[in-house]
Amino acid sequence: MQKYTHITLVGNISIDYDYKWCNKLGDIVASGDINKPLNTKFSITNNESELQRMINNINLKNSIILTPLTLYKKYLFFNNVDYLPSFPDEQKLHIDIDSCSTQLLSLLCSIWCEYDKVFLFGYNIEDLNERELLIRVAANNPHIQIYYCRKPNANKIKLFDHLPNVSVMDYKEFKKYAEENTK
Amino acid sequence: MQKKTQSKETFFKYIVTLRWPQVARNRSVETLQERPDIVQEMNHFREKLERVCKLILKKEHKIEDKFHISGVKILFESGQDLYEFIVRQPEFEWEIHPHISTINSLTGEYKTFDLVYQPTGFIVV
Numbered sequence: 001m002q003k004y005t006h007i008t009l010v011g012n013i014s015i016d017y018d019y020k021w022c023n024k025l026g027d028i029v030a031s032g033d034i035n036k037p038l039n040t041k042f043s044i045t046n047n048e049s050e051l052q053r054m055i056n057n058i059n060l061k062n063s064i065i066l067t068p069l070t071l072y073k074k075y076l077f078f079n080n081v082d083y084l085p086s087f088p089d090e091q092k093l094h095i096d097i098d099s100c101s102t103q104l105l106s107l108l109c110s111i112w113c114e115y116d117k118v119f120l121f122g123y124n125i126e127d128l129n130e131r132e133l134l135i136r137v138a139a140n141n142p143h144i145q146i147y148y149c150r151k152p153n154a155n156k157i158k159l160f161d162h163l164p165n166v167s168v169m170d171y172k173e174f175k176k177y178a179e180e181n182t183k
Numbered sequence: 184m185q186k187k188t189q190s191k192e193t194f195f196k197y198i199v200t201l202r203w204p205q206v207a208r209n210r211s212v213e214t215l216q217e218r219p220d221i222v223q224e225m226n227h228f229r230e231k232l233e234r235v236c237k238l239i240l241k242k243e244h245k246i247e248d249k250f251h252i253s254g255v256k257i258l259f260e261s262g263q264d265l266y267e268f269i270v271r272q273p274e275f276e277w278e279i280h281p282h283i284s285t286i287n288s289l290t291g292e293y294k295t296f297d298l299v300y301q302p303t304g305f306i307v308v
Contacts (some may be wrong), residue, residue, distance in 0.1 A: 042289070064288055073296060073307045076285065077262035079196065085290045113289075 006181070007041075007115040010034065011103040011123035017171065021178035022119065029110055031102035034059055042066050044084070044105045046098055051075060066109065068097045087112055093136055104133055110144075111137065117145045119174065131159065138166045149174050193243040195258035197265045198284040201277055202254040204228050210252075229255060235275055240264040254280065269298070269305065283307060 006026030008019065022028055023039050030043040033053050040063040045051050054065050055078055065081045072083035087108040090097060097105060103123055110118045125131040125148070138146050142165050148157070152170040160166035169177070202208065207215075207225045215222055229246065232255060236244050242261035249256070259265040265283070272278060281298040296307045 066289065076283065076296065076307050077266045079260075079262050082287050082289055083294075085287075085292075 005116045006119070007110045007113070007117070008119045008121060009103070009106045009110055009123065010038065010040070010121055011106070012101060013122040013124050015122040017121060019121070021175050021182075022121070024182045025119075025178045026115070029106045030060075030063070031106045033057060042106075042109060044102050044109060046071065046100070046102060046105060048074075050102075051081070055081065066105075070098060084109060085112055089137055089140055092140060093133060095133070100133075101127075101130060104130065104137075107134065107137055111141050115144070117147065119147045119149050119169070121149050123148060125159070135160070135163065135166075138163050141165070147174070193245075193260050194286075194288070195243070195245055195260055196286055196288065197259040197262060198256060198286075199259075199265065199268070199282070200251065200254045200256050200280045201232065202280060212252075231275075232257075232277075236268075239267060239271065 004026075008022035008026065008028045010019070010028060010030045012031055019028060019038055027041040028038055030038060030040045032043070032045050032047070033050050034040070034043065034057070037059045040060065043054060043060050043063045044066045045054060046068050048071060051065065051067055051071060054060050055075070060080075063080065066084045067075070067081060069083045072081060075081045084097060084105065087095075087097070089095065089108055089111070095104065095108070101124070107118065107120075123134070125134060138144075138160070144165060146166045147169045148160065148166065149169050149171065152172055157168045160168065203225060207221050207228070210218075210221060233246055236246065236257070240259070240261075242259075242264055244260065244264065245258040247256040247258070257268075259268070269279065279298075281300070282295050283298055284293060284295045286293050299306050299308055
């Protein structure tokens with residue numbers, strides 16, 4: 001168990017993946033609402049209707065739901081709702097935490113928590129803005145190792161080649177890594 | 184054995200301060216030393232508070248033993264209990280300071296929010 005050093009980030013793209021190994025390896029942070037029983041440590045949203053669904057979601061019963069302060073004030077009386085910390089990258093990258101994507105918030109939160117290794121599953125990089133922000137956040141935090149995890153694919157991703165702290169990993173490689181590190 | 188005790192520790196997330204009864208408000212320590220009747224009134228107030236909390240609250244709570252000139256500090260484990268406590272203030276003729284403090288379970292930050300009463304209820308700002 002690599003708690004406090006490894007975290008799996010469940011992004012905004014729904015993927016067909018069994019997160020069993022992620023659970024064994026460390027913590028899981030979910031971006032927005034989820035429809036499968038994941039043992040998430042945090043789940044993050046900045047959307048009010050999504051927050052309402054998450055509060056009632058049995059899968060998130062033991063998860064801390066993190067939300068921006070403005071929204072937190074409205075849902076303060078719910079035990080598992082808390083507010084996000086202020087991120088150093090928020091100012092540098094001009095990120096508005098009330099309107100940005102939940103996967104970006106999850107990434108910022110994982111980095112804020114000082115996890116050494118962040119594994120991105122279902123992270124949307126097709127959106128150019130999201131991709132750009134991921135690259136800039138990674139460049140700003142060279143001490144955090146980020147792994148972009150995807151289905152096995154012969155085509156290589158060269159988007160992150162200039163970043164020494166970002167690697168691309170397929171599910172098989174992740175499983176192998178998890179097996180080695182959970183022994 | 185120690186581990187078992189630790190896992191049972193309650194995390195009190197919410198803190199409010201309940202004002203003393205009218206007669207005991209804004210009294211200095213010197214005055215209280217000279218007026219045992221007021222001290223007795225305060226003790227009765229605390230006892231009643233403890234009894235009522237046991238009756239109306241579903242989860243753990245803690246009433247601070249330390250004396251505060253502003254009132255009695257109450258710590259709640261559950262937000263629903265705190266909500267119930269605020270809503271039922273008129274029933275027990277209680278008045279809390281219009282602030283709610285919370286401890287963030289991620290950051291450990293202690294933050295105080297203002298409670299604003301409105302004709303339809305209250306909001307937190």
